[in-house]
Amino acid sequence: MKASLHKFGEYVLLMNKAISIPDRWSMFFKQLIKEISKLGVDSLWIVIIISIFIGTVIAIQISLNISSPLIPKFTIGYTTREIILLEFSSSIMCLILAGKVGSNIASEIGTMRVTEQIDAMEIMGVNSANFLILPKVVGLMLFIPVLVIFSMFTGIVGGYLASMITPSLPTSAFEYGLQYYFNSFYVGYSILKSVIYAFIISSVASYFGYNARGGALDVGKASTNAVVMSSIMILLADVIMTQLMLA
Amino acid sequence: MIELRNITKSFEGRTVLNDISCTFEKGKTNLIIGRSGSGKTVMVKNVIGLIKPNKGEILYDGRDLIKMNKKELNMLRREMGMLFQGSALFDSMTVLENVMYPLEMFSDESNKERLKRAEFCLERVSLTGSGHLYPSEISGGMMKRAAIARAISLNPKYLFCDEPNSGLDPKTSLIIDDLIHDITQEFQMTTVINTHDMNSVMNIGDKIIFIKEGVKEWEGSKDDVILSTNESLNDFVFASDLFRKVKEIELDEHKSK
Ligand SMILES: Nc1ncnc2c1ncn2[C@@H]1O[C@H](COP(=O)(O)OP(=O)(O)O)[C@@H](O)[C@H]1O
Ligand SMILES: [Mg+2]
Numbered sequence A: 001m002k003a004s005l006h007k008f009g010e011y012v013l014l015m016n017k018a019i020s021i022p023d024r025w026s027m028f029f030k031q032l033i034k035e036i037s038k039l040g041v042d043s044l045w046i047v048i049i050i051s052i053f054i055g056t057v058i059a060i061q062i063s064l065n066i067s068s069p070l071i072p073k074f075t076i077g078y079t080t081r082e083i084i085l086l087e088f089s090s091s092i093m094c095l096i097l098a099g100k101v102g103s104n105i106a107s108e109i110g111t112m113r114v115t116e117q118i119d120a121m122e123i124m125g126v127n128s129a130n131f132l133i134l135p136k137v138v139g140l141m142l143f144i145p146v147l148v149i150f151s152m153f154t155g156i157v158g159g160y161l162a163s164m165i166t167p168s169l170p171t172s173a174f175e176y177g178l179q180y181y182f183n184s185f186y187v188g189y190s191i192l193k194s195v196i197y198a199f200i201i202s203s204v205a206s207y208f209g210y211n212a213r214g215g216a217l218d219v220g221k222a223s224t225n226a227v228v229m230s231s232i233m234i235l236l237a238d239v240i241m242t243q244l245m246l247a
Numbered sequence B: 001m002i003e004l005r006n007i008t009k010s011f012e013g014r015t016v017l018n019d020i021s022c023t024f025e026k027g028k029t030n031l032i033i034g035r036s037g038s039g040k041t042v043m044v045k046n047v048i049g050l051i052k053p054n055k056g057e058i059l060y061d062g063r064d065l066i067k068m069n070k071k072e073l074n075m076l077r078r079e080m081g082m083l084f085q086g087s088a089l090f091d092s093m094t095v096l097e098n099v100m101y102p103l104e105m106f107s108d109e110s111n112k113e114r115l116k117r118a119e120f121c122l123e124r125v126s127l128t129g130s131g132h133l134y135p136s137e138i139s140g141g142m143m144k145r146a147a148i149a150r151a152i153s154l155n156p157k158y159l160f161c162d163e164p165n166s167g168l169d170p171k172t173s174l175i176i177d178d179l180i181h182d183i184t185q186e187f188q189m190t191t192v193i194n195t196h197d198m199n200s201v202m203n204i205g206d207k208i209i210f211i212k213e214g215v216k217e218w219e220g221s222k223d224d225v226i227l228s229t230n231e232s233l234n235d236f237v238f239a240s241d242l243f244r245k246v247k248e249i250e251l252d253e254h255k256s257k
Helices: A002-018 A025-065 A074-114 A117-124 A128-165 A171-179 A184-210 A216-245 B040-048 B070-077 B095-106 B111-124 B140-152 B170-186 B198-204 B222-227 B231-237 B241-256
Strands: B002-011 B014-024 B029-033 B055-060 B080-083 B158-162 B190-195 B207-212 B215-220
Touching (some): A002 A128, A002 A184, A025 A074, A025 A128, A025 B095, A074 A117, A074 A128, A074 A171, A074 A184, A074 A216, A117 A128, A117 B070, A117 B095, A128 A184, A184 A216, B014 B040, B014 B190, B029 B170, B029 B198, B040 B158, B040 B190, B080 B140, B095 B140, B111 B140, B140 B170, B158 B170, B170 B190, B170 B198, B190 B198, B198 B222, B207 B231, B215 B222, B215 B231
Parallel strands (some): B029 B190, B080 B158
Antiparallel strands (some): B002 B014, B002 B055
């Protein structure tokens, strides 16, 4: 308990150091573009592939499980849409991204730490936390919502594909279900959640990388810990936000 | 010139540096030598302000580093260059980008002038034409030279080198030593080198500070080393037969003069 409080304190101090005015804006924007393309754009394909498949599977699963004649067929489209918009594209997608992007951030910063590259920056008089962490945090907070929108879209396309190949699920009913009682607030809510997850992933992974000590093995450990911790934090944040905003 | 006054540093009650006073002179290569674990790295880290000593003063041409606030320390650091043991080149950047980095962060010159300066530094360490390579694509000796180019890009007054020869073959070590020595004189820097390499001691030891178990045991130049009667120093420097022979011959010559 005392150790985790201590770590939380360290985390807050590091974020305090990282979130400040950059030494040079031109360098900050250069880094920001790099991070967005490396962490964000490069994740696009995995987001699209996973979303299409999961969207398809969700629709098929629901159609298999709702076989009662009392429940109209369009419920399948409706439920698929709600699952994708509310939970899958934001929370589940961000859990997956915590694995991909979080481990990437932690191992990059961790390697820089153990090979003295961070010391080299400090000795030049550069605020290394600000230079390394801020562009990642800002980059992810800007780009993860874009990924989430892609995921929503391709997830629903996946469900639509399922309606075309599943006889028990008529396409027209699915289409009707997709539009049935649509609440655009849910899209905004999901995007807002994803911005918060983006902050969690980038800042937690940066913290574990920045505090890595030792050698390559310790960098590996730091990266594993970063993924585990940011996943837990995402789930916690999900519960809290769902309670606050929807309940 | 950098002056250390009564520097004491202990970790959890264990004294690693005990009341060390010495000066590092301008335009000279000042060597800190001693066995592994004697406190050399801790001493350099104190001098550059990565570790705060428990007691003492560290004067950079009269300015006390320990009394500085964060901002003053950052300003002073722009006058420092450092060569790390493992080179510490940024591995996501090319050699040229590495050398450009301090200039892009801190110099107010135009982009063209920065590029000119970076290319001058690369030429000075004989790396012209390798600017486009990544650190993973070049040899250890080239990495050291690239790191030197980066360290001198902002024209520092003070240069620090932590074990500059570790991991290099003897010939490359000599080249790196000579390079550091030459640029120290050329740009009139105050250079502090922490080493346990005896070749370096005899080659570029303008001024030598011998640390033993956290205490300054001996101080002098490379010529003084040959004549010294300090037992610990002789034990350390002349540990190998070859060096002992050299010393005997030199001493005989000195006596017969
Ligand atoms: N941050 C630290 N905390 C505790 N002990 C340390 C720390 N840094 C160095 N030491 C101890 O100080 C002593 C000197 O270390 P160091 O300066 O690295 O030796 P070297 O002369 O080989 O460079 C060693 O015994 C080391 O264990
Ligand atoms: Mg050392």
